[in-house]
Amino acid sequence: MTPTTALAPRLSFAIMGAGAVGCYFGALLAQAGHTVRLVARPTHVQAITPHGLRLQTATQDTHVPLQASTDASAVQGADVVLLCVKSTDTEAAAQQMQPHLAPGALVLTLQNGVDNDARVRAVLGPSHPVIAAVVYVATAMAGPGHVRHFGRGELVVGPSPASAHLAQALAQAGIPTEVSDNVCGALWAKLVINCAYNALSAIVQQPYGWLVAQEGACAVIDDLVTECLAVARADNIQLPDGIRAAVQDIARTMAGQQSSTAQDLARGHPTEIAHLNGYVVQRGAALGVPTPVNRAMLVLVRMLEAKLMAKNGL
Structure with a gap:
């Protein structure tokens, strides 16, 4: 399924577990005009809050202003939550987010492993749509609040009523996104x-x-x-x-x-x-x-x- 070329409305994103992958995608979304809040480790929050997130790629080295917090309550009000925690922390992160999620907020799992979406769904129940995503990107945290991009950066997401709209917003932020029936x-x-x-x-x-x-x-x-x-x-x-x-x-x-x-x-x-x-x-x-x-x-x-x-x- 290919996203349409019409301009996607601005969305509010939260990145739960913003390490290298979450910081990279969060920076691109913020640069595209979306509201983005990061939930990250204290060292990254302390660096990002006064100076912004340093995004270093082959084509740019810049600081992107972003809101950052160590508390899961920062997901409050987000239309979409990108879940980027380690697979070992999936259930704990879902439990921490649950009381703060807006009604109908969509959770997209950007994690290693094949069953994270099912594990999140088991915690959140039917009140929040959960979509699996496959991430193809090479990134690393080069220091506190400093993400480096080495290559690629595309996503494959599962089907849902919201998937095409989400894929459009991601693609327009420079994140090529395919919706697949065989995610x-x-x-x-x-x-x-x-x-x-x-x-x-x-x-x-x-x-x-x-x-x-x-x-x-x-x-x-x-x-x-x-x-x-x-x-x-x-x-x-x-x-x-x-x-x-x-x-x-x-x-x-x-x-x-x-x-x-x-x-x-x-x-x-x-x-x-x-x-x-x-x-x-x-x-x-x-x-x-x-x-x-x-x-x-x-x-x-x-x-x-x-x-x-x-x-x-x-």
Whole structure:
């Protein structure tokens, strides 16, 4: 479904969990004239409030005036909430937002994993529409209140009565957005790519291009993908064509990028591994599909997490 070219009305957006992804999209929406409020970590709020959010891309390096808060009450009055928290925090974030959401406010989940929209829906109930989105963007927080964009920036969103209107507003803000009847398949396609690279990149703290240059690594990646595809077939997921080629392309187009899981471990933060390789292991067990290579990635990353927690006294 392609958005129409008519000018979309201005909307009020809140970004719940405004890290790199949320700050980037929030900045573009604000530049397009929409009202945007960020719910972010204290260090980012302290930097953004007096100076605005620093947005650094290939074509601009500017400060975008934005409202920012550490409190979930900042979602109050928003027409659309972009949920950008880690998948491990999905239910907690939905519970924090619930008392402050405007009647009928739309929640768009921009997260890794394939079941966040269902988990939010289970918390919010039928009073608020929840739409899944697949995010394709390379961004990072370069410092407090400073987001850097490295590439891409498009979304695929699920169908709903509001989806076409929302896609139009996003596209006019410079966020190419497609409405897909098979957003589940698109979420799974991204999950396969994440399962192929995220854990390996985290374990060795190296970017994708380095990974595939190591002897035997491509065979391990292929084993991970094969297991993911077997689980998807058993779960009746309609994956897009060319998924193996897409996995290979990542090592070329994002050769210098480390995975979000690698970045989390480097910062001593909990990872989303339970919602990536761990999800494949869980669904595989439920469907009778063996997933030994994904299980190995899950266990190795969890051991590294445990080692870091012990080192930090947590």
